[in-house]
Amino acid sequence: xxxxxxxxxxxxxxxxxxxxxxxxxxxxxxxxxxxxxxxxxxxxxxxxxxxxxxxxxxxxxxxxxxxxxxxxxxxxxxxxxxxxxxxxxxxxxxxxxxxxxxxxxxxxxxxxxxxxxxxxxxxxxxxxxxxxxxxxxxxxxxxxxxxxxxxxxxxxxxxxxxxxxxxxxxxxxxxxxxxxxxxxxxxxxxxxxxxxxxxxxxxxxxxxxxxxxxxxxxxxxxxxxxxxxxxxxxxxxxxxxxxxx
Amino acid sequence: xxxxxxxxxxxxxxxxxxxxxxxxxxxxxxxxxxxxxxxxxxxxxxxxxxxxxxxxxxxxxxxxxxxxxxxxxxxxxxxxxxxxxxxxxxxxxxxxxxxxxxxxxxxxxxxxxxxxxxxxxxxxxxxxxxxxxxxxxxxxxxxxxxxxxxxxxxxxxxxxxxxxxxxxxxxxxxxxxxxxxxxxxxxxxxxxxxxxxxxxxxxxxxxxxxxxxxxxxxxxxxxxxxxxxxxxxxxxxxxxxxxxx
DNA sequence: CCAAAAGTGTTTCTTATACACCCATGT
DNA sequence: ACATGGGTGTATAAGAAACACTTTTGG
Numbered sequence: 001x002x003x004x005x006x007x008x009x010x011x012x013x014x015x016x017x018x019x020x021x022x023x024x025x026x027x028x029x030x031x032x033x034x035x036x037x038x039x040x041x042x043x044x045x046x047x048x049x050x051x052x053x054x055x056x057x058x059x060x061x062x063x064x065x066x067x068x069x070x071x072x073x074x075x076x077x078x079x080x081x082x083x084x085x086x087x088x089x090x091x092x093x094x095x096x097x098x099x100x101x102x103x104x105x106x107x108x109x110x111x112x113x114x115x116x117x118x119x120x121x122x123x124x125x126x127x128x129x130x131x132x133x134x135x136x137x138x139x140x141x142x143x144x145x146x147x148x149x150x151x152x153x154x155x156x157x158x159x160x161x162x163x164x165x166x167x168x169x170x171x172x173x174x175x176x177x178x179x180x181x182x183x184x185x186x187x188x189x190x191x192x193x194x195x196x197x198x199x200x201x202x203x204x205x206x207x208x209x210x211x212x213x214x215x216x217x218x219x220x221x222x223x224x225x226x227x228x229x230x231x232x233x234x235x236x237x238x239x240x241x242x243x244x245x
Numbered sequence: 246x247x248x249x250x251x252x253x254x255x256x257x258x259x260x261x262x263x264x265x266x267x268x269x270x271x272x273x274x275x276x277x278x279x280x281x282x283x284x285x286x287x288x289x290x291x292x293x294x295x296x297x298x299x300x301x302x303x304x305x306x307x308x309x310x311x312x313x314x315x316x317x318x319x320x321x322x323x324x325x326x327x328x329x330x331x332x333x334x335x336x337x338x339x340x341x342x343x344x345x346x347x348x349x350x351x352x353x354x355x356x357x358x359x360x361x362x363x364x365x366x367x368x369x370x371x372x373x374x375x376x377x378x379x380x381x382x383x384x385x386x387x388x389x390x391x392x393x394x395x396x397x398x399x400x401x402x403x404x405x406x407x408x409x410x411x412x413x414x415x416x417x418x419x420x421x422x423x424x425x426x427x428x429x430x431x432x433x434x435x436x437x438x439x440x441x442x443x444x445x446x447x448x449x450x451x452x453x454x455x456x457x458x459x460x461x462x463x464x465x466x467x468x469x470x471x472x473x474x475x476x477x478x479x480x481x482x483x484x485x486x487x488x489x490x
Numbered sequence: 491c492c493a494a495a496a497g498t499g500t501t502t503c504t505t506a507t508a509c510a511c512c513c514a515t516g517t
Numbered sequence: 518a519c520a521t522g523g524g525t526g527t528a529t530a531a532g533a534a535a536c537a538c539t540t541t542t543g544g
Contacts, residue, residue: 008251009331009355056353060331084329084357086254086305108301110254110355112329166490179496191486196498197534205490220494221541241436242506244485245411245450424523441525442507465521466514487533 005053008106011064012051012085012113012147014154015072017120017134018171023183024136025171026120027151028071031131032144034102044099046142049150050132051111064114071132073124078117078170082157083150086110090146099144115154117170162188166207169228175211177223178202207232250298253351256309257296257330257358257392259399260317262365262379263416268428269381270416271365272396273316276376277389279347288343291387294395295377296356309359316377318369323362323415327402328395331355335391344389360399362415404434411452414473420456422468423447452477 015028029047036043050071054063060081069075088108091100100107125132135141137155140148161167168184169176182198185191202208207229215222260273274292281288295316299308305326314320333353336345345352370377380386382400385393406412413429414421427443430436447453452474460467 006253006353008253054331057333059333060329060355081329084305084326086299086357088302088304108251110305110357112331112355163486163488164490168490177496185488189486194534194536195496196536199497200499201488201533218495219543221496221543223496240489241408241434243408243430243446245409245413422523439507439509440523441509444524445526446506463522464516466516466523468523 003055003057005055007053008109010051010053010109010111011060011067012049012111012150013064013068013071014049014113014115014151015068015123016115016117016137016154016158016171017123018117018184018187019120019134020172020176020180020184023187025138025188026134027137027140028123028125028132029135029141029143030071031133032099033131034099044095044144046095046144047133047135047140047147048144049147053105053109054112060112064112064116068116072118072122074118074122078167079114080157080161081112081114083113083153084110085113085146085150087146093145096145111150113150113154115158117158117167119171119173159189166228166230166233175213175225175227177215177225179223202226206236248300248302250300252298253354254299255296255354255356256299256305256312257294257356257395258309258313258316259294259358259360259396260313260368261360261362261382261399261403261416262368263362263429263432264365264379265417265421265425265429268432270383270433271379272382272385273368273370273377274380274386274388275316276378277344278376279344289340289389291340291389292378292380292385292392293389294392298350298354299357305357309357309361313361317363317367319363319367323412324359325402325406326357326359328358328398329355330358330391330395332391338390341390356395358395358399360403362403362412364416364418407433411473411475411478420458420470420472422460422470424468451481 017026017028018024019026028050030050032044032046032048033042034044035041050067052063052067054060058066061079064079064081065075068077091105091107091109120134125134137151140151143151162185168181171184172180178199179195181202182193182195186193209227209229209232211225211227213225215225262271262273263269264271273295275295277289277291277293278287279289280286295312297308297312299305303311306324309324309326310320313322336350336352336354365379370379382396385396388396407430413426416429417425423444424440426447427438427440431438454472454474456470456472458470460470
């Protein structure tokens with residue numbers, strides 16, 4: 001039994017990759033390029049999110065995971081379905097129409113948008129068939145369809161979730177320093193944090209576990225390495241009902 | 246130009262209504278009833294959310310608003326699109342198959358789920374053609390499709406949002422007492438709150454405005470009435486970046 | 491010895507929490 | 518007069534915020 005694609009339903013994936021070196025939150029985008037038949041004009045030349053239509057016998061989550069796997073080769077990443085985008089005119093910019101015509105997509109396609117969290121370094125971007133490329137979330141190129149809006153809303157959601165859940169560690173290597181965590185928060189939230197207060201707060205968490213290891217190969221005082229224990233976190237986590245209005 | 250329905254795309258609305266008298270958060274559900282041809286057997290007898298397919302030229306938000314308007318006659322309510330449900334088997338319980346056969350729906354329908362907030366008393370439920378009825382969110386009847394799951398996730402989302410934004414006032418009348426707000430929080434979150442601390446906290450907010458009015462027609466000391474000013478709230482609101490992990 | 495980032499303590503202030511009785515009103 | 522829910526104050530604890538210098542290391 002061969003499975004068919006659902007012609008008007010897709011998933012789109014906002015792939016967030018944090019670059020611990022440049023301290024930059026990046027988005028993985030795919031080049032979209034089309035020339036006129038005589039090759040005299042460039043009709044489409046911009047970027048889009050990775051995404052694809054959903055199969056008839058596939059859950060939305062599986063579709064998103066499949067798309068991500070195809071692009072990055074990675075599994076089991078943190079993912080969140082954050083919004084459905086389905087405006088009738090979401091694909092109907094002139095440029096997008098040209099593109100869709102060349103691809104035989106349905107004009108009224110609803111897309112279920114996900115975001116994924118990973119480390120920029122975990123994706124091989126150099127020899128990539130899809131011409132995938134990282135862009136800082138604050139400095140995106142020209143984007144097709146409604147993907148600028150989708151990224152914006154993904155980022156908003158991510159920022160809120162960052163404050164409430166320890167998903168920052170999905171963006172960092174298994175072993176990290178306290179300052180690296182601080183840098184990640186600062187970069188993603190666009191804020192400054194006092195180092196002494198932040199250190200104290202983090203080190204006091206039972207699920208931030210100091211390792212018997214320090215940084216190596218740095219030309220300065222090597223920092224203490226820590227890991228995050230999801231097990232401990234889950235065990236001691238308790239919902240607080242603080243009403244912050 | 247006549248608009249067609251999209252056969253595999255629907256919106257479903259979790260209509261939350263707060264009953265200030267019984268202090269109960271309710272969900273508005275619609276009776277689903279089907280007899281066999283000889284009328285000897287009841288084939289389907291349960292409840293479902295209100296929802297309907299989306300028109301080709303309609304946004305998802307408009308579709309949800311249309312569905313809600315048809316059921317309740319109400320406009321401009323607080324609404325949130327909180328999740329898309331699209332499992333291949335989400336409509337394929339035996340009971341649901343019987344129902345869908347009788348309704349000619351598409352078996353692989355993706356639904357975009359919304360929730361709406363209002364006051365139970367604002368909906369006339371008595372002479373309703375859809376056989377709509379309120380049920381406490383904690384005491385739901387048997388539900389068709391995956392609607393139990395949809396309601397559960399809507400409620401989870403609502404609880405989180407309640408803590409971060411002043412949406413509680415969408416569930417309360419324009420003029421309310423402090424204790425009514427407290428009751429609403431307690432009922433929705435399932436917690437106990439200290440009355441003195443809660444009063445102080447709320448009364449100190451600039452956007453909780455005391456009126457020159459007290460309760461009337463109560464057989465006890467009439468309570469001071471307040472209103473919520475969204476304008477003031479929006480003006481003085483500032484994002485706090487407290488990392489609570 | 492120098493550059494660079496790591497690491498460290500104390501004080502103040504705000505906010506949450508815990509807790510029990512009197513008051514005003516309608517009947 | 519009484520029953521009912523409305524309304525009030527204080528003390529403690531916890532956590533957030535502000536703030537500047539010393540230490541350790543590799544080069």
